[in-house]
Amino acid sequence: MDLLPLLPQALADGILLGGVYAIVAVGLTMTFGVLRIVNFAHGDFLAVGLYLTYLGAALLGLDPYLSLVLVLPLVTLAAAFTYKLLVAPVIKAPEHNQIVVTLGLSLILQNAMLVFFTADLHAIPSVLSGQIVRFGNVFIQAAALIASAVSIALCLGLYWFLRSTELGRLIRASAQDRDAALMCGVNVDRMYLLAFCIGVGSLGLVAPLIAPFNYVSPSVGSNFTLTAFIVVVLGSMGNFAGALIGGFIIGIVEAVGGLLTGGSINFIITYAIFILFLLFKPEGLLGGRRA
Amino acid sequence: MKPMLLLALAVALLAGLAPLLSIYGQHIFVLVALYGSVALAWNILGGMAGQMSLGHALFVGAGAYVSTALYLKYSVSPWIGLVFAAAIGGALGALMGYTVFRRKLSGVYFALVTLALAEMALHIVSNVGFLGAANGLSIPSKPDFANFQFGSKLGFCYAALGILALVSGVILAIDRSRLGYVFLAIRENERAAAALGIDVVQGKVIAAAISGALAALVGPVYANYVLFIDPESVLGVPLSIDALLFSFVGGLGSLFGPLLGAIVLVPLTELLRSLLGGKLAGVHLIVYGVLLILVMRLAPQGLWGLLTAAIARRKK
Amino acid sequence: MSAPLLQVNQVSRWFGGLRAVDEVSFDLHGHEIVGLIGPNGAGKTTLFETISGFIRPTKGAIAFDGHDITGQPPHRLARLGIGRTFQIVQPFRDVSVLENVIAGVVGPNREITDPRGTAMAVLTRVKLDHRSSSLARNLSLPEKKRLEIARALAIRPRLLLLDEVMAGLTPAEIDEIMVILADIRREGIALLIVEHVMRAIMSLSDRIVVMANGRKIAEGLPAQVAADRSVIEAYLGRRHYGPA
Numbered sequence: 001m002d003l004l005p006l007l008p009q010a011l012a013d014g015i016l017l018g019g020v021y022a023i024v025a026v027g028l029t030m031t032f033g034v035l036r037i038v039n040f041a042h043g044d045f046l047a048v049g050l051y052l053t054y055l056g057a058a059l060l061g062l063d064p065y066l067s068l069v070l071v072l073p074l075v076t077l078a079a080a081f082t083y084k085l086l087v088a089p090v091i092k093a094p095e096h097n098q099i100v101v102t103l104g105l106s107l108i109l110q111n112a113m114l115v116f117f118t119a120d121l122h123a124i125p126s127v128l129s130g131q132i133v134r135f136g137n138v139f140i141q142a143a144a145l146i147a148s149a150v151s152i153a154l155c156l157g158l159y160w161f162l163r164s165t166e167l168g169r170l171i172r173a174s175a176q177d178r179d180a181a182l183m184c185g186v187n188v189d190r191m192y193l194l195a196f197c198i199g200v201g202s203l204g205l206v207a208p209l210i211a212p213f214n215y216v217s218p219s220v221g222s223n224f225t226l227t228a229f230i231v232v233v234l235g236s237m238g239n240f241a242g243a244l245i246g247g248f249i250i251g252i253v254e255a256v257g258g259l260l261t262g263g264s265i266n267f268i269i270t271y272a273i274f275i276l277f278l279l280f281k282p283e284g285l286l287g288g289r290r291a
Numbered sequence: 292m293k294p295m296l297l298l299a300l301a302v303a304l305l306a307g308l309a310p311l312l313s314i315y316g317q318h319i320f321v322l323v324a325l326y327g328s329v330a331l332a333w334n335i336l337g338g339m340a341g342q343m344s345l346g347h348a349l350f351v352g353a354g355a356y357v358s359t360a361l362y363l364k365y366s367v368s369p370w371i372g373l374v375f376a377a378a379i380g381g382a383l384g385a386l387m388g389y390t391v392f393r394r395k396l397s398g399v400y401f402a403l404v405t406l407a408l409a410e411m412a413l414h415i416v417s418n419v420g421f422l423g424a425a426n427g428l429s430i431p432s433k434p435d436f437a438n439f440q441f442g443s444k445l446g447f448c449y450a451a452l453g454i455l456a457l458v459s460g461v462i463l464a465i466d467r468s469r470l471g472y473v474f475l476a477i478r479e480n481e482r483a484a485a486a487l488g489i490d491v492v493q494g495k496v497i498a499a500a501i502s503g504a505l506a507a508l509v510g511p512v513y514a515n516y517v518l519f520i521d522p523e524s525v526l527g528v529p530l531s532i533d534a535l536l537f538s539f540v541g542g543l544g545s546l547f548g549p550l551l552g553a554i555v556l557v558p559l560t561e562l563l564r565s566l567l568g569g570k571l572a573g574v575h576l577i578v579y580g581v582l583l584i585l586v587m588r589l590a591p592q593g594l595w596g597l598l599t600a601a602i603a604r605r606k607k
Numbered sequence: 608m609s610a611p612l613l614q615v616n617q618v619s620r621w622f623g624g625l626r627a628v629d630e631v632s633f634d635l636h637g638h639e640i641v642g643l644i645g646p647n648g649a650g651k652t653t654l655f656e657t658i659s660g661f662i663r664p665t666k667g668a669i670a671f672d673g674h675d676i677t678g679q680p681p682h683r684l685a686r687l688g689i690g691r692t693f694q695i696v697q698p699f700r701d702v703s704v705l706e707n708v709i710a711g712v713v714g715p716n717r718e719i720t721d722p723r724g725t726a727m728a729v730l731t732r733v734k735l736d737h738r739s740s741s742l743a744r745n746l747s748l749p750e751k752k753r754l755e756i757a758r759a760l761a762i763r764p765r766l767l768l769l770d771e772v773m774a775g776l777t778p779a780e781i782d783e784i785m786v787i788l789a790d791i792r793r794e795g796i797a798l799l800i801v802e803h804v805m806r807a808i809m810s811l812s813d814r815i816v817v818m819a820n821g822r823k824i825a826e827g828l829p830a831q832v833a834a835d836r837s838v839i840e841a842y843l844g845r846r847h848y849g850p851a
Contacts, residue, residue, distance in 0.1 A: 483693070
């Protein structure tokens with residue numbers, strides 16, 4: 001089969017794509033996996049970050065790696081606002097409240113960006129744009145490599161944070177048993193706010209990192225949202241290592257699937273994997289913890 | 292007065308109204324009736340049985356494609372196509388319901404699965420040449436009753452009204468029957484429902500099947516009205532969101548709130564689109580988003596709830 | 608003596624290493640009221656959950672009216688004639704009291720000619736008929752408890768499992784419930800009651816079963832059980848037990 005020599009490249013592309021999925025899903029692992037908050041606007045915060053990065057480049061001439069310093073706090077601020085205004089009031093309400101409210105937010109964010117920036121695709125110039133690293137016959141974008149490395153670091157960092165720090169323990173306690181934590185004097189609401197800001201704010205880190213090799217458009221976020229949920233479920237909910245593994249698997253499946261079948265069949269495979277997992281192994285790849 | 296009688300009266304009134312409308316008014320009439328039907332169908336699963344679907348476009352699209360493909364490739368009349376549409380919609384709903392609900396997957400997972408299924412369908416159809424792939428299918432204009440292409444918009448008004456009447460009738464029938472209580476119990480408290488002898492999984496599957504079958508009926512009517520379908524228009528996320536949106540804004544807990552939502556929002560959308568059109572496309576979606584949040588936070592019972600509360604206050 | 612209506616046979620339920628219920632056996636006959644008592648954590652509610660089908664026993668068997676019902680789902684048991692209330696009341700909050708009970712009437716999927724009338728009759732028996740059109744969420748706690756009983760009665764059970772139905776009630780409200788329970792018994796419905804209100808359960812029950820740490824530690828007439836050394840120990844601890 002003459003597709004075989006193309007396989008290593010597809011695998012490499014898949015690993016890097018997976019890195020992007022993983023890093024987007026890491027934040028969702030925090031908000032959905034740990035806190036059980038349903039946020040359908042997750043991907044749209046990434047789009048917001050990308051547009052901020054774009055503005056940094058267009059208005060201030062900043063390279064994404066520099067504007068990161070601005071974008072990260074701005075997105076985190078947006079996350080804080082979102083939590084206070086929209087999420088906190090419905091946190092104890094039935095699940096579908098959160099779904100509907102964040103769906104509304106997603107509509108607002110996506111279309112506000114559409115109105116402001118139009119549907120035109122924009123590329124964001126960076127010192128690393130187009131820089132390719134070569135391993136034998138495989139060509140990898142340098143910026144993508146960096147993003148993947150950061151995604152692994154972020155996963156490990158958040159895992160360590162939740163496991164080994166006092167704050168992390170407080171967050172986990174608040175998520176596991178709200179009332180018990182309250183009785184122990186934990187400011188549960190503040191813990192949730194903190195965790196939500198970490199989870200969504202992380203997208204302010206992701207956006208500048210992927211800007212050098214991703215076009216920005218209003219709908220770029222929604223493509224990521226569903227995939228991020230799939231990765232989180234695959235990665236056993238709240239398990240950062242799982243999100244990492246899940247992200248890479250989805251990325252590889254999509255890239256290799258795309259190579260083998262052409263067209264948009266790759267997405268079909270992803271959705272099929274998702275549905276099959278939910279039906280037969282809802283506790284995800286790393287099992288144990290019930291979904 | 293018996294609800295079925297009221298329904299018949301309302302349908303008669305609307306049937307009398309249709310010929311009096313302008314051409315544009317009739318166009319709005321058709322859209323309201325069709326979108327209203329999808330929303331009402333969605334509400335059977337979402338509002339009555341409490342299972343929120345984010346992928347109802349799957350059923351509408353399935354109905355549209357089945358009927359259109361049968362007509363274009365095998366010259367099957369869309370009147371028969373309607374029956375096939377309902378059958379496939381019901382089968383999809385039952386299958387989806389059976390596989391998902393048996394695993395006792397809660398709200399969010401069900402919503403995600405429906406979203407994934409609809410997206411899957413969209414991508415599959417976009418790659419199947421037989422179904423027109425991403426370019427869609429065009430229906431040649433051959434006005435003839437047998438082709439489900441009525442010479443005038445008025446004919447489609449009646450067709451759409453017919454679907455609306457059917458869906459409304461089914462909803463009323465459910466409400467009066469044991470099934471209505473089954474849905475109520477499932478929606479309110481599944482454990483308590485089981486303790487009362489209610490098979491919760493079976494109830495949810497039935498809700499999904501009925502909801503899917505009725506939503507699918509809209510597909511063929513839409514297809515023959517617009518004479519063109521493509522994956523984006525009948526399988527896309529916007530349609531799924533519309534179904535959910537109209538139900539929420541209109542009133543999730545009521546039987547006909549979704550129709551009220553369509554009556555208010557469809558003309559509003561058309562207005563916004565014509566006023567702001569190309570330059571500010573997407574503004575109506577911002578309005579949708581704001582409405583969803585406002586309704587959820589301030590008026591969870593929707594417009595219907597606000598109306599009934601206002602009437603109750605008047606009576607005092 | 609007629610065959611037992613309910614036979615609990617060496618039922619165990621383990622959660623990992625924890626033996627929540629450990630080889631419990633007892634019988635219950637039609638028209639009987641059996642009280643199930645024991646300190647908190649004794650496994651009473653877990654046992655209830657296995658009998659009503661919400662939890663599968665790890666070991667053992669349960670038979671109802673001679674048929675094995677072990678592991679059957681709750682809705683099937685309800686249709687067979689086992690009704691239950693929940694420790695934390697679970698009314699359908701956003702609909703009326705009457706609708707709550709109608710749901711119970713039609714739930715088991717039998718032919719009912721007049722669901723509304725049947726439901727009103729049940730409400731009358733628990734003295735909630737005057738509140739039939741109120742929303743369930745607006746009821747007071749004792750009213751919610753009575754609604755819970757009414758809804759369980761609506762399915763026409765032959766055995767009714769009551770899980771701490773008197774918790775949180777004042778003495779006067781408890782007396783009201785006791786009147787209702789006596790009325791239910793008169794109708795021929797067997798009752799298995801978990802309760803902490805001692806005076807109520809001791810006076811209502813024909814027999815008492817005592818559980819502690821997942822095991823059955825005593826069974827017999829109320830007076831017998833009240834004097835049983837191991838029962839007193841279980842509740843008060845070894846040190847408190849006076850000279851033999």
